[in-house]
Amino acid sequence: MRNATIRQLQIFSVAASHLSFARAAENLHLTHAAISLQIKQLEDVSGTLLFERIGKRVFLTEAGEILLNHTRQILQSLKEADEALLALKGLKGGRIAVAVASTAEYFAPGLLAQFRKTQADLRIRLLIDNRDTVSRLLSGNEVDLAIMGRPPAQLDAVAVAFAPNPLVIVANSDHPLSRMASVAIEDLAGETLIVREPGSGTRLAMEEFFDERSIKARIGMEMGSNEAIKQAVIAGLGISFLSQHTLGLELRAGRLTILKVEGTPVMRRWHIVRHKSKHLTPALSAFWDFVLEFAPGYLRTLV
Structure with missing residues (x-):
């Protein structure tokens, strides 16, 4: 070799x-x-x-x-050697690779932009995919850190919750259920659901929500992005189960409405995750601490 x-x-x-x-x-x-x-x-x-x-x-x-x-x-050793040599030369910054679950793409770039204001020399690689892929990237040491909803149970990881992640059921503004002060879970039995693909954390949370209430979800369409789902809901093709952090623009424009369904919002948590054996460089430590300190307040402005 x-x-x-x-x-x-x-x-x-x-x-x-x-x-x-x-x-x-x-x-x-x-x-x-x-x-x-x-x-x-x-x-x-x-x-x-x-x-x-x-x-x-x-x-x-x-x-x-x-x-x-x-x-x-080998590749990890080379990366760590690069970081050590940068530190030896007295250079600022460093580099990190961050994977985020696709639902977090609505706030992760904003977090990174705020972080870069204090770490202008830092090089950041951002990858966005569903929960299963983000878990695989962490497991394979292809990224340094991840921001996701539910940490992977099979991974020997350090995961810290940093902010709530409210999950809600949405419809277009003309939907009959949008005018109801309270929507019973049974009222959703006949509704067509537009859902994320298997492997998505949002999909998993939705299935748990309906299973716990013994309601058979009537899935009409599967889509691989939250944007596509929102457009389908706006077009009247069905309702959906989404993180409230994905809905800011559509709610303010009055194109979507959050249904007042019993048992919602379903409260989950956002986590920052790394492999337990991951060596924290100064750059990674700085970003880890920044997310824990800054992100909670930042996300409150988005709901």
């Missing part, structure tokens, strides 16, 4: 994490052919197959799983 290049290991790590050469090409801004070539060269160097294709799916071989574990350690 001594002839393997760092670039090959970086490409292999991304492709292995996604189990998709196409996703790796998209994330790294390379062509599919370039990804395939680098993987092939790495397989030649290692003398073994790292991936196998079964049907339309790609899987890691046993050798690939072993190499992925070592690759992550």
Whole structure:
């Protein structure tokens, strides 16, 4: 393996994490052919197959799983070496990679903007995806920290709650239920629900809400973004279960209304999460402390 290049290991790590050469090409801004070539060269160097294709799916071989574990350690060591050398040179800043659950995208950029006012030299990489993917990024050490609703139970993590996350049921402003002072849960039984995809924390909370009340949710549409759901609700295609932090513009414009459903809002919490073994650089420590101190007040302004 001594002839393997760092670039090959970086490409292999991304492709292995996604189990998709196409996703790796998209994330790294390379062509599919370039990804395939680098993987092939790495397989030649290692003398073994790292991936196998079964049907339309790609899987890691046993050798690939072993190499992925070592690759992550190598890339993390290089990152920590970079941070140490920056500190040795007396340079300010550093860099952090933050993953946020897609519902948090409505406030995370604002948090980062406020943080950058005090840490102008800091380089920040922001990734936005659903809860399952954010959990995988944390587990694979592909990001330093995450902001999400429910921390992953299977991950040995440090998670600190920093603000409430109220989940509500919304309809367009012309919906008959929007004029009711109180909406019984049974009144929702015949309504079409527009929901997030499986793997979303909002979807999981919605399913728990209905299951606890023995109501069968009538799911009409699944969508991968809160923006698409809001537009569908505005168009009258159904109602939805969303974080109130996603609704500011539409509520102020009168295009959506929060239904006064018994048992809502469903109160969850936002968490900042890191792997338990994660080494906190000065940059990571500064951001961690900033979120815990600043975010609660900032989020209160959004609801």
